[in-house]
Amino acid sequence: MHVDQGATCSALTDTAQRMTRPAEMRPALVENQFHEDCIMPTGYLTPIHLSAQTDDARLTEIEYHRRLNRWMALLGSPPFIFFALFHYHHGNLLQALFFLLLSLNAIGAVLWGLRISELHRLVLLKRITSSLAFGLMAASFFCGMLAGDIYIFTPWIYCYPIAVMLFFGHKAGFICALLFSTIMVAILITLDLPLLSEWDQRMFRLNNSLALLLTLATALISERTRVRVQNQLVGAQNEALLAEKRQRQANMELQREIELRSQSEKELAQSELRYRALFEESAVSLWEEDWSRLKMFLDELPPEVADDLPGYFKAHPAVLDECIDLMQVTAVNRSTLHLFEAQNTTALMKNLSAILPVDRDDYFINRIIGLYKNNRYSAEGVGCTLRGRHLSLLISSTVPAGFEESWQRVFTSVSDLTDRVAMEEERKRVDHQLQHGRQIQAIATLAGGIAHQFNNALAIILGNLDLLRLAKANNLQNETYLSSLRTSTDRMCRLTDQLLAYARGGKYQPQPFSANNLIQEVMKSERLALPPSITVRLQLDEDICLTNGDITQIKTVLEAVLSNAAESMNAGGEVTVSTANQFFKEGAEPVGGVLPAPGEYAVISIQDTGVGMDEATCRRIFEPFFTTKFVGRGLGMAAAFGIIKNHDGMIMVQSEPKKGTRVLIYLPRFEAQAKPSLPQSRSAA
Incomplete structure (x- = not known):
């Protein structure tokens, strides 16, 4: 027969149910069964851990069913088989069939139960097979009692209520036992008992002995199993309660960790928002890059290659392009x-x-x-905007803390140095101009002093020459010598005049004049001997303003500039002389290194198609005694510079090699002729 759970199984099931309930709904535990440390605080367990805590109790219950079923099958199957053969031998086929079915039911239930690992299916199997077993036994007892074999079945009817109570528990078992006992009592009261024959006496003694032994064995096995299961159950309950206590502590710690992590995530989110705000609102250009793939590539290079990365990249441009592709810009x-x-x-x-x-x-x-060697990089360079404007940049890159091994994040700042570099270059240019001006001033002072001394000596020489000419008026040979001396003395006087002009010795005869008239006079002068291969084109503005100055000195300036233009065109060419008016406002750009005073100027432009000059030559063109000609004193342009400066004007040279030279002379408007309203600037034709 298949064995059902009794009081012990009921207790086991109740315990398993209590383990899945909240702690405050569990019944109080007996002190002699559990230590007080096993009592858990009130609360609920999470569903994940409930199944883990009840696994031991469920496995214990399943194992209890299986073990008890095996023992009862081992104890019940031999008597069932014995009685099946016994009744078959005596021709009682109905009873033989009952006991054969009981044997098959018991054996089949045990074998089928070994394949089941789920408690509810095992309980269902128990209920079905137990119901069949006790039903067959009741039918066998009823048929035996009514068929006259009362002395064979009477001892076994006393075991039936005990077995039913043991297998079905105190509720269903009691009802079945009460119903069976009532029917059996009615049969015993109403049935006429036959006289005991010798056979009946032997069967009565034998069945009583077997029933007693079976009852004793059942009680012994059930008690031992109950005690063992109870001990296991108590241990499982203690473990479950301890596990619950540990789980509650773990849950409390987990809750604290969750709160800390939630707080950390909030702080991290706020920090990220602050970082993004600073990143986006920064006045400096910021780049966020991912170089992790490049770092992996560099780490995989052989040591000898890693030690000479510049040479490796220059020898393998394609590898450098691959490395550039591995750099990823993530944000700007x-x-x-x-x-x-x-x-x-x-x-x-x-x-x-x-x-x-x-x-x-x-x-x-x-x-x-x-970045590979120092985790940082900083250098100045020249970049370009998307519209083509050039920029002077300071580029700084660094690997932030925590990303040194992966290069997953690289921060780059790009500072615009364009204005600073322009200011620095302007400062250098101004310093150079100041230094150049000081040099010119020093040379001018020296030249002026020398020129005055020469003039004093030449005045004495000229005076004595005149006296000698008067004293030797009739001597032709002496006249020749004196004339030669006079020519040389005049040349030296002109040289000292140039030195004095460069030294800005003063205006000798200032008067208002028109630049157009002065240019035309110079072009007709015999002192300006231009070769026939050079063509002069005049583009004179009819509305040119008057200016004030020494006409002779201004002529000297024009002659010096035109002579230089002619000498730069050995193979012939064209010289364009033009005039125009130009007005400078307050704070205008410097002209020729000189900041122009506000007002209107007469501009004389002399442009040739000669060989031109490089930048270094242009910077030194106004230095005294500097010349690019094989024969020359280098005082013409220096004198022109001094004369124009002495007239509060400006002179500027623009030239490029093989593109000719342009000289611009700015002379201030004669104030007596100034118009009430500000004139508009006009450019040369």
Whole structure:
């Protein structure tokens, strides 16, 4: 027969149910069964841990069913088989069939139960097979009692209520036992008992002995199993309660960790928001890049290659291009878009190659090496905006803390140094001009002093020459010598005049004049001997303003400039002389290194088609005794500079090799002829 759970199984099931209830709904535990430490605080367990805590109790219950079923099958199957053979031998086929079915039911239930690992299916199997077993036994007892075999079945009817109570528990078992006992009592009261024959006496003794032994064995096995299961159950309950206590502590710790993590996540989110705000609102161009793939590539290089990365990249340009492709720009701020004149981030990312420095390869090589060796890079370079405007930039890259091994994040700042560099260059240019001016002033002072001394000596020489000419008036040979001396003395006087002009010795005969008239007089002068291969074209503004100055000195300036223009065109060419008016406002750009005073100027432009000059020659053209000619004193342009400066004007030279030279002379308007309203600037035709 299949064995059902009794009082012990009921207790086991109740315990398993209590383990899945909240702690406050469990019945109080007996002190002699559990230690007081096993009592858990009130609360609920999470569903994940409930199944884990009840696994031991369920496994214990399943194992209890299986073990008890095996023992009862081992104890019940031999008597069932014995009685099946016994009744078959005596021709009672109905009873033989009952006991054969009981044997098959018991054996089949045990074998089928070994394949079941789920408690509810095992309980269902128990209920079905137990119901069949006790039903067959009741039918066998009823048929035996009514068929006259009362002395064979009477001892076994006393075991039936005990077995039913044991297997079905105190509720269903009691009802079945009460119903069976009532029917059996009615049969015994109403049935006429036959006389005991010798056979009946032997059967009565034998069945009583077997029933007693079976009852004793059942009680012994059930008690031992109950005690064992009870001990296991108590242990499982203690373990479950301890596990619950540990689980509650773990849950409390987990809750604290969750709160700490939630707080950390909030702080991290706030920090990220602050970082993004600083990143986006920074006045400096900021870049966030991911170089993790490049770092992996560099780490995989052989040591001998890693030690000489500059040479390796220069020898393998394709590898450098691959490394550049491994650099990924993840974010840029608004200042970056403004700096490089990009409408949005997408437009900037698509045209990164357009904003890179001119020396792109060297820039990337130095940047990679700087980060690879020092985790930082800083250098100045020249970039370009998307609109083509050149920028002077300070580029600084660094690997932030925590990303030294992966290079997953690289921060780059790009500072615009364009204005600073322009100011620095302007400062250098002004310093150079000041230094150049001091040199010219020193030379002018020296030249002026020498010229005055020469003039004094030449005055004495000229005076004595005149006296000698008067004293030797009739001597032709002496007259020849005196004439030669006079010519040389006049040449030296002109030289001292040039020195005095360069030294800005003063205006000898200032008077208002028109630049157009003065140019025409110079072009007709015999002192200006231009070769026939040179063509002079005049473009004179009829509305040229008057200016004030020494006409002779201004003529000297024009003759010096025109002579230089002619000498630069050995193979012939064209000289264009033009005039125009130009007005300078307050704070205008310097002209020829001189800041012009506000007002109107008469501008004389002399442009040739000669060989031109380089920048170094242009810077020194007004230095005294500086010349590019094989024969010459180098005082013509120096004297012109001094004369124009002495007239509060400006002179500027523009030239490029093989593109000719242009000299611009600015003379201030004669104030007596100034118009009430400000005139508009006019350029040369």
